[in-house]
Amino acid sequence: xxxxxxxxxxxxxxxxxxxxxxxxxxxxxxxxxxxxxxxxxxxxxxxxxxxxxxxxxxxxxxxxxxxxxxxxxxxxxxxxxxxxxxxxxxxxxxxxxxxxxxxxxxxxxxxxxxxxxxxxxxxxxxxxxxxxxxxxxxxxxxxxxxxxxxxxxxxxxxxxxxxxxxxxxxxxxxxxxxxxxxxxxxxxxxxxxxxxxxxxxxxxxxxxxxxxxxxxxxxxxxxxxxxxxxxxxxxxxxxxxxxxxxxxxxxxxxxxxxxx
Numbered sequence: 001x002x003x004x005x006x007x008x009x010x011x012x013x014x015x016x017x018x019x020x021x022x023x024x025x026x027x028x029x030x031x032x033x034x035x036x037x038x039x040x041x042x043x044x045x046x047x048x049x050x051x052x053x054x055x056x057x058x059x060x061x062x063x064x065x066x067x068x069x070x071x072x073x074x075x076x077x078x079x080x081x082x083x084x085x086x087x088x089x090x091x092x093x094x095x096x097x098x099x100x101x102x103x104x105x106x107x108x109x110x111x112x113x114x115x116x117x118x119x120x121x122x123x124x125x126x127x128x129x130x131x132x133x134x135x136x137x138x139x140x141x142x143x144x145x146x147x148x149x150x151x152x153x154x155x156x157x158x159x160x161x162x163x164x165x166x167x168x169x170x171x172x173x174x175x176x177x178x179x180x181x182x183x184x185x186x187x188x189x190x191x192x193x194x195x196x197x198x199x200x201x202x203x204x205x206x207x208x209x210x211x212x213x214x215x216x217x218x219x220x221x222x223x224x225x226x227x228x229x230x231x232x233x234x235x236x237x238x239x240x241x242x243x244x245x246x247x248x249x250x251x252x253x254x255x256x257x258x259x260x
Contacts, residue, residue: 003137003238006162009038010232012211012224014199015168018058020048024069031077035233039136042164042195043083045145046095050201051168052086055123059088062106070100078102080135083195084111084144084166092125097142097166099133107133111144112153120146130259132160138238145169148180148194153259156188158251161241164193168201171208174226178210185214189245191221191236198227216241 011030016022027043034041045051048066049058060066066085074081080101087096087108095111110127114120130153133140141160145167147153154163163184169177177194185192191213198209212223213234222234245251 005238006136006138006236007035007037007039008042008193008213008234008236009034009040010042010193010195010211010213010224012044012196012198012209012232013229015044015047015050015197015201017050017202018052018054020058020060020066023048024066028073030231031073034077034079034231038077038079038233040080040082040140042193043081043166044195044197045084045166045168046086047083047166047197048085050197051118051205052202053119053123055086055088055093059086059093061088067098067100067106070098071104071106074100074102075104082142082164082166093123094127095120095124095144096127097131097144099131099135099140099142101135107131109142109144111147113146113150115146138162138236140164142166148177148184151184151187152257154184154188155254155257156190156251157254160188160190161238162191162193162236163188165195167194167196168207169194169196169210171206171226174208174210178212181212181214182218182220185216186218187250189216189241189248189251191215191241198229216244 084097097109099107109131139160142164208226
């Protein structure tokens, strides 16, 4: 039996610089107004702080307030919550994406491609493993921002159905964002979700958002206007994706390779 439709939402808003309390409060407000049938909510990269390199001051641990809050909200609203924040573990800092289920189960992925032009590689330790979450019959591969530029790391080896990028992607490279999200969907024959922020951060970098959901053929199913804060929602059809893959089985001809 095929999985059912997956109803997803993206929260696009102006992250308050290095202010976890206010950012969590804004997400609470958006949760109260999200569509009732939502299965998964996707949040921007470093959704508690903005894209800061102040890791030592802004980090939390896996038993910290934000992780506890994510578990509580996932259970309360019967949804999965997914987004990245700064985590301290084993004397290192990680840009860590958490996927929290209503049951309280927590899955995580540490960003592999650290943005060296912004000094991220100086303050954070890179991840080494991809994550595939099985949720409601869907296989979900969540990645983070700069990972979008690296198609090999994003490559679908027929092990996922939904590819997600939690991001702080600047307005100056909006065309790149729009183009690569479509490219990843087309080449991997999957749904792609891009969850971005709006506003200006503490380093005077502007973000226009452009969060969107892209179908397996590269068509944008749902999106938000430039600079608009709000909730984006879309229904993903497993049946439609499966029929497309069966009728045009590109992935069967893909090159084999190993990650190093």
